[in-house]
Amino acid sequence: MSQLSQQALQSLFENIKSWGKALGFQHVGVADVDLSIHEEKLQQWLDQGMHGEMQFMAEHGLKRARPAELLPGTLRVISVRMDYLPPDAGFAKTLKQPDLAYISRYALGRDYHKLMRNRLKKLGEQIQEAVKELDFRPFVDSAPVLEHALAEKAGIGWTGKHSLTLSREAGSWFFLGELFINLPLPVDTPQAEGCGSCSACITICPTQAIVAPYKVDARRCISYLTIELKGAIPEEFRPLIGNRIYGCDDCQLICPWNRYGQLTEEADFRARPALKDQPLLILFAWDEATFLKNTEGSAIRRIGFERWQRNIAVALGNAPYDEAIVTALKCAQATATPLVKEHIDWALVQQMAKHQQATVPIRLTQRLVRSIEKGLPRDA
Structure with a gap:
């Protein structure tokens, strides 16, 4: 690849942020690929079996913390945020009416995977127009990627005690996506951690799945039990699930930072009448x-x-x-x-x-x- 000057890389860095926002991403950040500080905790979590039946988590092992092994030549990861909170969410109302079905708010609209991946691909192609030798690959929950760790390094937010990414500007009601690239772009500065002594998400969890700050036992999590688990739901958790038939938002609902949650601008993320409050x-x-x-x-x-x-x-x-x-x-x-x-x-x-x-x-x-x-x- 031809060598770009620092000035050219800085200019490209700024353009990428503008291009990303024009494509509908609310925040665009750049991270390096050193996630070594996460390797030990990741391995411990896997060794303790907290991934449950999600064998894809274990199959790739520490590759999740090594982006360059996933796509050889990767030097930077562009991390993006896309808000999904629908304007008519009505969280509390549905949970308080046990005869209604509660569906996690991210799933009420169109599947975000393809939408975000297509836009990340367009962003990669736009960068490629400026740097012909660019090699890139978009990811949206489609490969072993530590998306929250990368979002943290890219300045999008910090990892909350519920293990989700939190932003001072948007809470946690957003999707994450990544674009792996082989350019040594400048990197963003991480946000300072903002959870402090708050433990509301740990306390509110119906099944006590947040077994320690920043540590979720998926086997107890309602999102895992209703989405990932293929067999019978353990009887001890059934009464605790309430009317949640697909996913759970309790740890997000209680989080003080979500008072800053941003409403989505994407029509595809609006709640479908056939699914909402039915x-x-x-x-x-x-x-x-x-x-x-x-x-x-x-x-x-x-x-x-x-x-x-x-x-x-x-x-x-x-x-x-x-x-x-x-x-x-x-x-x-x-x-x-x-x-x-x-x-x-x-x-x-x-x-x-x-x-x-x-x-x-x-x-x-x-x-x-x-x-x-x-x-x-x-x-x-």
Whole structure:
């Protein structure tokens, strides 16, 4: 590759930021590729099995912390932020109504992977027009990349105690993407850590998945349990999932920095009416064709219809007793797969237990009234 002067590299560095923002990225930063300080903690996390069934995390091992091994010749990583918070998010309202389905806000719109990757590719091509010998490769959750560590080095934010990237300007309601390049660009200055003594995300986690600051046990995380886990959800976690049928936002909802969350400018990230604030019974009634139609172009489709039904069955079990829920669960038993049937059976037990709890006080009250009536004088 032809040698670029420091002045030319600085000019290109500034142009890349402008080009990236013109493509719809809210923040563009540049990091070097030295992530060696993360290797020991990454290996410990893997050794402790905290990645659960996510074998792709272990298959590449420490390659995640070594960008140049993923793409030989990589000297810098361009890290980008794209906000996704829809204007009509309505977080608290949905969580407080247990008969409605809560879907993580990042998944309510179009799948971000392809959109961001295409724009990163365009950014690479634009840089290539200025430097013909450029070699680049875009990544959006598509390879073993320590995206939060790179975002931190690129000045986009710091890694919060919930392990997500936090920004002073945007909280954490954003996606990250990376462009690996072979140019020795100047690098950005990391942001100072801003969590301080706050531990709200650790305290609020329904399943206590944040086992220590900056350390998440995926096996306990509702996002993992409802998205990544292919088999049965452990019974100890089912009641804690509540009405969350795809992902969980609790650690973000409680974070003080998210008061600065920025609304998305992307129409593709707007919530789809078929998915937002829908009654659990409506979603449970979908057949596979309806599921595929309503999740076309959505990240939700990746879990498949079986896990979709599994998750909703758990949420129905957690909902207040409703005869309509019991009827729907019983009707679904005949055609359910063994995995889904296991969760339907569990949900029915929960529903009937709530029904019994509700009727016992009524029966006791009726008995008490009869006893009082028997003891009253005839002319009372």
